[in-house]
Amino acid sequence: MTGDDNAAITADGLRKRYGAVQAVDGVSLSVRRGEFFGLLGPNGAGKTTTLEILEGLREPDEGTATLLGERPWPRNPRLLPRIGVQLQASAFFERLTAREQLATFASLYGVGLRRAEEMLARVGLTEFAGTQAEKLSGGQAQRLSIACALVHEPELVFLDEPTTGLDPQARRNLWDLLREINADGRTVVLTTHYLDEAEILCDRVAVMDHGRLLRTGAPAALIRELDAPTRISVPSGALSADEARTRLGKAVEVADDGVSLVLATRSPAPVLALLGERGALHGLEVRGGTLEDVFLHLTGRAFRE
Numbered sequence: 001m002t003g004d005d006n007a008a009i010t011a012d013g014l015r016k017r018y019g020a021v022q023a024v025d026g027v028s029l030s031v032r033r034g035e036f037f038g039l040l041g042p043n044g045a046g047k048t049t050t051l052e053i054l055e056g057l058r059e060p061d062e063g064t065a066t067l068l069g070e071r072p073w074p075r076n077p078r079l080l081p082r083i084g085v086q087l088q089a090s091a092f093f094e095r096l097t098a099r100e101q102l103a104t105f106a107s108l109y110g111v112g113l114r115r116a117e118e119m120l121a122r123v124g125l126t127e128f129a130g131t132q133a134e135k136l137s138g139g140q141a142q143r144l145s146i147a148c149a150l151v152h153e154p155e156l157v158f159l160d161e162p163t164t165g166l167d168p169q170a171r172r173n174l175w176d177l178l179r180e181i182n183a184d185g186r187t188v189v190l191t192t193h194y195l196d197e198a199e200i201l202c203d204r205v206a207v208m209d210h211g212r213l214l215r216t217g218a219p220a221a222l223i224r225e226l227d228a229p230t231r232i233s234v235p236s237g238a239l240s241a242d243e244a245r246t247r248l249g250k251a252v253e254v255a256d257d258g259v260s261l262v263l264a265t266r267s268p269a270p271v272l273a274l275l276g277e278r279g280a281l282h283g284l285e286v287r288g289g290t291l292e293d294v295f296l297h298l299t300g301r302a303f304r305e
């Protein structure tokens with residue numbers, strides 16, 4: 001055994017270069033057992049390469065990783081039954097049905113067919129058991145790939161952008177499934193370029209850009225640390241933008257797009273008092289900072305989805 005026994009993952013100083021591209025540039029992190037951990041960043045940030053190093057699929061140029069107390073590289077057969085790696089949907093075996101795909105994974109891992117059938121039900125695909133994988137919808141295919149990663153009941157699951165390309169309803173359904181997987185006690189590591197998704201699902205996130213981790217922490221902690229302005233909005237017409245500017249002064253940024261009057265400020269009390277005085281609290285919405293704001297603050301630019 002190596003490293004901290006309570007950690008599902010530790011990484012220390014990982015680096016990986018592809019020709020002129022420094023894809024991973026000194027990544028150190030630690031994920032606790034049972035944690036739901038998100039690696040966030042725009043396309044090309046280095047998330048997949050980092051994940052592949054952790055999974056033992058790629059050798060880092062520098063640095064070390066430990067998974068469940070074991071070194072993932074060189075390929076470590078002791079880890080294989082203990083970790084689950086979600087395959088991209090395109091990596092299914094050709095022309096097999098959903099049931100056959102899962103049964104194949106089950107037999108590769110020496111798991112009984114009953115378990116494969118249970119997994120099919122768990123991800124809501126029993127009805128599509130006889131459908132060829134390439135004929136499944138995007139959401140169904142993602143569910144099948146997650147089922148394949150879970151069929152041997154791994155302690156630690158890696159999911160690389162599991163909801164990319166799904167419609168909002170399919171994304172939400174998948175979030176429920178991911179929460180259940182984590183509630184079973186499994187450690188879940190997910191990469192995503194949807195910041196809202198990370199905020200909702202993850203216990204902790206690491207924000208990555210240009211191969212480096214810019215900040216790691218609980219989404220709420222990162223947002224709070226940012227001290228972003230509160231945005232208060234009411235339907236347009238309740239109060240004019242000019243009056244808001246005159247009455248509230250420079251501490252409040254005022255914008256009106258004809259639908260909403262938005263008042264952004266770090267001291268919301270006078271804004272709420274004014275809206276209350278005007279009887280303009282109907283339809284009031286108050287929004288704090290988001291991970292989007294954290295990203296903007298850390299990188300100086302908006303998040304590129």
Ligand SMILES: Nc1ncnc2c1ncn2[C@@H]1O[C@H](COP(=O)(O)OP(=O)(O)OP(=O)(O)O)[C@@H](O)[C@H]1O
Nearest residue numbers: 018021023041042043044045046047048049050193
């Ligand atoms: N096999 C490879 N050969 C050469 N360059 C690569 C290879 N894999 C990734 N890269 C480059 O390394 C950088 C990091 O890529 P990586 O796929 O790790 O990022 P990512 O954050 O996962 O991006 P995405 O969200 O697009 O999957 C990118 O500039 C990418 O073009």
